[in-house]
Amino acid sequence: MNFLTLLSLISLGLSFPLNHTLPTTSPKVDKFQPKVFVVTMFSLEEEHWLQNVYFANNFTLPGLSPLYPMVHCTTDFDVCHVTTGEGEINAANTMMALLLNPLFDYSETFWLINGIAGGHPQEISYGSVTIAKYAVQVALQYEMSYNDIMADHKNWTSGYWSYGSDDPLAYPENVYGTEVFELNEKLRDKALEVAKSVEDQFVEGSERNIGLRKLYPSPANKKPFVKGCDVLTSDTYFSAKTLDDYFYNLTSVLTNGSATYCSTAQEDNASLEAFIRLAKSGVARYDRVIVMRSISDYAQPPSNFTDPVYWFNEYDQGGIQASLDNLFTAGFAIVEDILNNWDNYTEIQADNYLGDIFGTLGGKMDFGKESYVIH
Template identity: 55%
Template sequence: MKLTSVLTIASVIGSAIAQPLSLEKRAINNTALEDAIPATTKNNIQASYAKPFSIYQPKAFIISMFELERDPWLESLDFIHNITVPGLSPIYTTIHCTTNFTICQITTGEGEINAASSVTALGLNPLFDLSKTYFLIAGIAGGEPAYTTLGGVTFAKYAVQVGLEYQLAYQDYHAEEPDWLSGYVPYGVDGQYTYPGNVYGTEVFEVNEALRNRAVELALTAKLNNGTTANAHIRSLYPDKVAQELPTIYKCDVVTSDNYFTGNVLNDYFANLTKVLTNGSATYCSTAQEDNASLEAFTRLDKYGLVDFDRVIVMRTISDFSRPPPSINAVEFFFNTSQGGISASLDNLVLAGTPIIHDILSKWDSVYEAGVKYESKNYVGDIFGTLGGTPNFGKKSFEIA
């Protein structure tokens, strides 16, 4: 059978499998980076073994969590194709792709459930061969003033899920345990300062440090949005030197929790828990809701060759501080004080994220397709060693809950 016939049949079957499917073009925007991101030199179909009928093979995929994170990318890159994929968020049903489908973008919906569901739906969709795709998780976050500032850009090596714990109200524990930092206690133990006795397997993920470092190296060449006068005022209220400075690029780690926490007590506790769960390796500097959920989905997809976990980058820009300055109490700071960092953080998603996207496309044939130059030298994956190797975090034995 001729190749053209095979491709025609594959397209029909793929479309049928993926129903409902709509493919239409968006109007080309006026700020498309056509000169900065050249067309691919090789756009042939090479489906992975698990997806013989796939049509699209993006080289880079941008993962946003909600519309404010999505829109700066749609305004900056030449996303003209819309692809509706079953299983995505009912609010964000569409994947956007550039002219030749080399870059695509998905919006997962906020929170762990939405992120895991959407990434899984994308990874299992028969239209996409993602076996060589690079993924940039690009979202905004709260920031620890000791390690970053408003508008700052963080690239993580570790993602730590801090919400999987017992929880007691203050009134129920403070008399018996006056030294506890908070009402949280890790699963399977009766104190706050030890590793959990029970784990679910999603508590810690480690991503490719070499690729993270390349993304940082390139992001450092970007001219960031430094924010507003109001941002400068909020920064000046902190004693931390990093918090007072203009934003730049930081290598530090992200915590995941569906619970939107703030204040000194919880931040101190979760910072300590991050050290406990990673055997002292991780430094918590940004707080988000989705990253461990997305990384769990990528882990499961990698297990069957559908994605390459080694090609995942986690970037978070800082829209607000996760704890108040000394002069303002936590309640007042959280509910009544405008930090104003959202604008700079959204702009810096694109400003700091585009350089690695550009590098992937411009050096695809010589560097990134094979994935050798920036392949991981560190352990990558979850606490179970699902993708091979031995984690450098956790403990020798634990009960799997």
């Protein structure tokens, strides 16, 4: 029985046992070959997948998050799911443990990173779905309290500046290698096409959500839509205009003007670093990773709010259910399309640069500098 047949049966009200334990060391178990692996980051993101997809095989793997120790797979193992835990450390450790697990063969697997994010209101609206070509890690910088430096640096707008420089918007001289990742643009565009085909199924959210959008100019005041634009990674949950605008400009600097920041999350560069390292060894396909983020909140308040702390802590933005619903609607459509059109997807070949700031996977980078100080 295939994945889509199972979904049809579930829609008729049939139920199935949802727990089945598999050994992790038995030599009798062949390697499983998922066609699609869905990656969420925390409980709210995983709920739609666990409630609406029949995962017959649910088993623990070593090295996964203590909060989310299980992998979930359909009967035929064509579709699997994992939750990493929030933040860069959790994402990196979960993905590395998962990719190195000997139960799986990932040589043909497509990956859908499927989570919510903050949104830059100059580019996107609440409840919208974004799919990235670039993931940019913005918190690898020097930082001082702005109050300590403002007297001597009146033209600075924050306390951040790039490693090895004395300019907030200079390209860093010192890099770690995880600052920028570029993904398969053709696969991104195909995912955008599929997501846009279900855009009319998106929910607008609560009355509070609808009212929230009206506080902003376009495009933040629009109904939820699908857009190809880029994601930031930072463990620091930043908010308000000064930092949001600074990171918007820094994104352009770090990608030589190629990336447009519209969503901000805590995990994607960490997950992509695991993919880069294992793709280098042939374990996984970096060119088959899709990064999808829906917008659960705005990263800065509307212009008439004078107290960003109140906005951040107290103002009711209406909850995040619309972003979660639309995230699953678009994500499920892509998973379904990959399964139904497998041969077409396997023929998608990237013609843009793929990889990190070090050129780990080869090819000619379209961002970065000729040389860096690497520690």
